[in-house]
Amino acid sequence: MIGNRSNEFVRKAGPICVSLLVFYLFLFWAETGWDAYKVRILNLSAIYIGITLGLNLCNGFTGQFSLGIAGFMAVGAYTTALLTMSPATKSAVFFIDPLIWPLNSIQWGFLPALLMAALVSGFVGLLIGAPAIRFRDDYLGITTLGFAEIIRVIFTNTRTITNGALGLKGIPPHTNLYWSWSFALICVFVMIRLTNSSYGRALRAIRDDEIAAEAMGVNLFYHKCLSFVISAMMAGVGGGLLGSLITTIDPNMFRFPLTFTVLMMAVLGGLGSITGSVIAATLVTVAMEVLRVLEEPRVILGIFLPGIPGMRMVVFSVALMLVILFYPKGFMGDRELGLKSIRAFAARFRRTFLHKQV
Amino acid sequence: MSNSKNDFALVCESIGMQFGGLAAVSNFNLQVHQGALYGLIGPNGAGKTTVFNIVSGVLRPTAGSVRLFGVDTTGLGPDEIARRGIARTFQNIRLFRNLTVLENVLVGHHVRRKATLGEALLSLPRYRKEESDMMCNATGLLQDVGLDHVANYRASALPYGQQRRLEIARALATKPKVLLLDEPAAGMNPAETERLMQLILDVRDRFNLTIFLIEHEMKVVMNICERMTVLDHGQIIAEGTPSEIQSNEKVIKAYLGGGAIARH
Known part of the structure; x- marks a missing residue:
């Protein structure tokens, strides 16, 4: 019996451990061998994967249309930055209004700072979510968008804590591929476990029919708060990693377009699909960089074309529209890409094009 | 009396x-x-x-x-x-349309859960036991209402009469x-x-x-x-x-x- 069990454990966990090992070896190779630009894109991809998954949990799996992600990212980014910066840097950065005690005299490690960022943004998520999730659809979107803006405005004005509009500079660059991809993998793990559990089914039930879910004994308030808070925590940690990656943050970073970018990734990938979010977050992050070419001035066929800032976003708008036209539910819809679906697709492909019975 | x-x-x-x-x-x-x-x-x-x-x-x-x-x-x-x-069904059917037939019934079981969210995330023994009990129970209920052959279909794909039966099975799942x-x-x-x-x-x-x-x-x-x-x-x-x-x-x-x- 016990032998069977451990065999089963090896059979299930073995491939996962091996692929994890291979993946971290790849990260080691990238971290040491690749140029800084590529490493940065890889870092950004991982961070956006985590944040997109968080947004997808709330907007996709639970069907609560929230637009507050940028606010939670700001909370996480500031928490992490203030906890990891050295007292000396802090006193140099806060040259107009000094930072309040005890923040001015502490310096934490990166991991506890990120965990704290998760807690603080989760708590802010609860504060905002508890009243806001009584609304539905567009109303919830508008409310959470408003709350996110409130967070930004507060951060602009609490100069003794956030240094106001000047922002924070000289944040220790702790973020590397191991941190960011571990974060992404943990988010994927949490999402897989959560959405396949009884709790995940309850969340999807809420998305499909709130009234029926409640009649089946699903406590709407608890479950909606749950998805809202977990979503905020993922955004918070993602924000913390992002701040530490680019080493400087200011309130203007966390305006609505940031939420929009993450929302675009989730919608492109498919609301309700984990693999969809992973694929779309990576694609969009890479495309954001690749398409920078469009914004550079250049000479084509002897004609000088000045660079147009913002051209990238035009391309993204068109791409988004095309995807919505041809894949109304995003690349993956609410399905997952896995061995099973690949096999099913291969079988279908063979049947259709090779006229073979499988 | x-x-x-x-x-x-x-x-x-x-x-x-x-x-x-x-x-x-x-x-x-x-x-x-x-x-x-x-x-x-x-x-x-x-x-x-x-x-x-x-x-x-x-x-x-x-x-x-x-x-x-x-x-x-x-x-x-x-x-x-x-x-x-008290469990109920609805006059105008209210199934969880994008969930499978089996999942619909499993949602009914959710209210009787004992495992916490943490146990579910870490897949601890009590959660795993509960989940397999739920699965067993749900399959049984689907057999009772004669829907076990469509357990993995989306609920919205069922014909009307079967949707009604599924609603009853889902209600029964709440015990x-x-x-x-x-x-x-x-x-x-x-x-x-x-x-x-x-x-x-x-x-x-x-x-x-x-x-x-x-x-x-x-x-x-x-x-x-x-x-x-x-x-x-x-x-x-x-x-x-x-x-x-x-x-x-x-x-x-x-x-x-x-x-x-x-x-x-």
Whole structure:
């Protein structure tokens, strides 16, 4: 019996451990061998994967249309930055209004700072979510968008804590591929476990029919708060990693377009699909960089074309529209890409094009 | 002994529901014995679904009280009432359309969970045990209602009659003591209705339930209900066994209009 069990454990966990090992070896190779630009894109991809998954949990799996992600990212980014910066840097950065005690005299490690960022943004998520999730659809979107803006405005004005509009500079660059991809993998793990559990089914039930879910004994308030808070925590940690990656943050970073970018990734990938979010977050992050070419001035066929800032976003708008036209539910819809679906697709492909019975 | 309040599974005491100036239901009294199959009938707009919504916690009555096995449940939310043992189906089917048939039933089990979120995330033994029990139970329920062959279909892909049966299976998954069925035979053909009646009777005996149902299909009500209440314009106009109801003049008048009586 016990032998069977451990065999089963090896059979299930073995491939996962091996692929994890291979993946971290790849990260080691990238971290040491690749140029800084590529490493940065890889870092950004991982961070956006985590944040997109968080947004997808709330907007996709639970069907609560929230637009507050940028606010939670700001909370996480500031928490992490203030906890990891050295007292000396802090006193140099806060040259107009000094930072309040005890923040001015502490310096934490990166991991506890990120965990704290998760807690603080989760708590802010609860504060905002508890009243806001009584609304539905567009109303919830508008409310959470408003709350996110409130967070930004507060951060602009609490100069003794956030240094106001000047922002924070000289944040220790702790973020590397191991941190960011571990974060992404943990988010994927949490999402897989959560959405396949009884709790995940309850969340999807809420998305499909709130009234029926409640009649089946699903406590709407608890479950909606749950998805809202977990979503905020993922955004918070993602924000913390992002701040530490680019080493400087200011309130203007966390305006609505940031939420929009993450929302675009989730919608492109498919609301309700984990693999969809992973694929779309990576694609969009890479495309954001690749398409920078469009914004550079250049000479084509002897004609000088000045660079147009913002051209990238035009391309993204068109791409988004095309995807919505041809894949109304995003690349993956609410399905997952896995061995099973690949096999099913291969079988279908063979049947259709090779006229073979499988 | 028979007067003891705890003999009744469900008691409504002078319930009133006022929507602004409209009294949807007034002075509604009901006593359903444990294990009974009780019907609620009446013409369209009589307030039947309003009574269901009050009993299942969707609406809070403006007057009166509801008691489940002697415990006052007036004003509790639908999820709390489901936890206390009332499950329901809906007049216009409300399945979780994008979930599979099996998942729909599994959601019904969620209310009886013991494992916490943390246990679920870490896949600890209690959670795994519970999940496999749920799966076992859900598969059993699908077999009971004859849907085990479509367990992995999306709920929205089922034909109408099967969706109705799935709603019943999902309600049973919450392990109710009282089952409310809101027009379970609506839109069914005679053969489906026949099977449904058999299912309702089976389910009551198997799960030791008290069933309270709304129905338009007279055949269903008269055949399977032991007692019933007739509602018209929010008022109770009759209460009794099927044969008593069938010969009640007020009921005939409400259903066929005053002229029908006059012609006889």
